[in-house]
Amino acid sequence: MNTKYYKTWEQYLAEHPEIDEKQAKAMAPKMQGYEDMMFSFIMFLLM
Amino acid sequence: MADAKALAQERTQLFHDIIDGRIPKRVPVFVGFPVEFAIQYAGKDLVEAQWDTSQLEEIFDKVCRDFYSDLLPVNAFRFPSFYRILGARNFVMGSNGFLQHPEVEGLLQEEYDDFIANPYNCIIEKILPRLYTELDTDASTKALTLAKAFKAFQDEMGNAIMIYGKLTEKYGYGDTNFFAGFTEAPLDFVADQLRGFKGISTDMRRVPDKVEAAAEAATPLMIKAGLHPIPPSKYNATFIPLHMAPFMRTSDFERFYWPSFKKLVEALAEAGHPSHLFVEQDWMRYLDYLYELPENTVMRFEYGDPKLVKEKLGQKHIISGFYPISLLKTGTKQQCIDKARELIDILAPGGRYYFDFDKAPVTLDSVNVENTRAVLEFVATNANY
Numbered sequence: 001m002n003t004k005y006y007k008t009w010e011q012y013l014a015e016h017p018e019i020d021e022k023q024a025k026a027m028a029p030k031m032q033g034y035e036d037m038m039f040s041f042i043m044f045l046l047m
Numbered sequence: 048m049a050d051a052k053a054l055a056q057e058r059t060q061l062f063h064d065i066i067d068g069r070i071p072k073r074v075p076v077f078v079g080f081p082v083e084f085a086i087q088y089a090g091k092d093l094v095e096a097q098w099d100t101s102q103l104e105e106i107f108d109k110v111c112r113d114f115y116s117d118l119l120p121v122n123a124f125r126f127p128s129f130y131r132i133l134g135a136r137n138f139v140m141g142s143n144g145f146l147q148h149p150e151v152e153g154l155l156q157e158e159y160d161d162f163i164a165n166p167y168n169c170i171i172e173k174i175l176p177r178l179y180t181e182l183d184t185d186a187s188t189k190a191l192t193l194a195k196a197f198k199a200f201q202d203e204m205g206n207a208i209m210i211y212g213k214l215t216e217k218y219g220y221g222d223t224n225f226f227a228g229f230t231e232a233p234l235d236f237v238a239d240q241l242r243g244f245k246g247i248s249t250d251m252r253r254v255p256d257k258v259e260a261a262a263e264a265a266t267p268l269m270i271k272a273g274l275h276p277i278p279p280s281k282y283n284a285t286f287i288p289l290h291m292a293p294f295m296r297t298s299d300f301e302r303f304y305w306p307s308f309k310k311l312v313e314a315l316a317e318a319g320h321p322s323h324l325f326v327e328q329d330w331m332r333y334l335d336y337l338y339e340l341p342e343n344t345v346m347r348f349e350y351g352d353p354k355l356v357k358e359k360l361g362q363k364h365i366i367s368g369f370y371p372i373s374l375l376k377t378g379t380k381q382q383c384i385d386k387a388r389e390l391i392d393i394l395a396p397g398g399r400y401y402f403d404f405d406k407a408p409v410t411l412d413s414v415n416v417e418n419t420r421a422v423l424e425f426v427a428t429n430a431n432y
Contacts, residue, residue: 001167001267001268001271002165003165003167003168003171004168005167005168005171006167033276036276037201038197039271039272040272041197041200042170042171042175043230043268043271043272044200044229044272045133045135045175045178045179046137046153046170046174046175046178046236046239046240046241047229047230047231047236047239047240047272
């Protein structure tokens with residue numbers, strides 16, 4: 001999706017070079033999960 | 048508990064058999080009673096119980112206890128809390144406690160190009176603030192309001208899912224989920240809350256290219272929305288209620304509805320998520336199209352000719368529905384049972400069929416409870432292969 005309101009983990013990581021590899025691996029599923037939960041909520045509001 | 052586990056295994060097997068193309072031991076039963084029906088059946092107040100959702104376990108338990116189903120027969124997903132926090136114009140609780148869905152226009156006709164260029168940006172920046180009045184404000188207040196609503200949504204859904212788990216275990220319901228995800232046909236998405244029924248009907252005449260492009264632009268969002276977090280499985284389906292097609296000319300359906308809808312169902316299937324379609328109204332004109340969808344698409348029909356549907360779709364897809372809940376209200380017990388027998392005789396041969404009503408009874412007075420229970424018991428007891 002080409003939007004500033006939804007970021008894939010890869011996009012997020014590219015914007016945050018301060019995150020090291022170990023942290024990135026640990027946080028990726030949770031961060032992506034919250035992004036997807038918000039997307040689902042927004043779409044639910046219109047369905 | 049051991050009995051409930053054995054029952055759950057047996058019920059799961061019934062659904063796995065119809066999905067795997069085997070003849071099950073008997074016709075599986077899966078009916079759904081909405082939260083409004085359940086609250087009224089339990090003798091509770093509609094307004095209070097939808098706000099104080101700690102009552103829902105007791106309420107749903109009564110339905111599970113009294114109405115036969117092989118899968119969990121209760122559900123709730125539109126709670127007033129988050130709609131109220133957001134100042135919703137599209138879902139508003141009336142004084143009678145029912146959540147009404149007024150005709151709304153979230154997207155103006157002159158905004159089609161914005162939506163087509165970037166649908167998600169358009170949703171966040173234009174459509175949401177128009178439909179949710181509390182988001183039509185400064186950025187800081189908007190952020191706090193959305194945070195409250197998201198919290199309410201998660202709390203309500205979390206509570207409901209916990210109750211579903213308890214009742215599934217208690218009553219031994221089968222482990223197949225036809226509501227694992229939720230999305231819409233792209234044109235329905237554009238029609239329902241963006242342009243409204245009246246708006247989209249006009250647009251198909253006046254700005255047909257934009258309608259076509261908008262449905263196409265919405266498709267990736269609808270696919271993503273339908274990819275639920277439950278691991279892909281042929282036994283868990285994404286629910287897609289279908290709205291506009293029966294109200295369209297066939298040539299309009301072919302241009303505006305079908306291409307993006309087919310793309311959606313195929314994309315979900317490719318990702319391992321079958322679709323569960325609620326084929327609302329009468330789709331008999333479109334059966335040849337439905338046949339083209341990926342094998343084992345679950346289709347619950349509201350109206351139409353069950354013989355024709357069985358003949359055209361019964362070898363490839365999973366069929367359900369057709370049983371008129373209006374008969375449960377007006378018929379004698381024997382007439383109701385005879386109707387169930389008639390539909391089973393048509394739809395059950397060869398498998399790939401489970402019993403369900405043509406629609407969910409929204410209110411308690413939309414059916415005669417004794418007739419409803421008698422029909423469900425009849426199918427569960429007699430519809431053996």
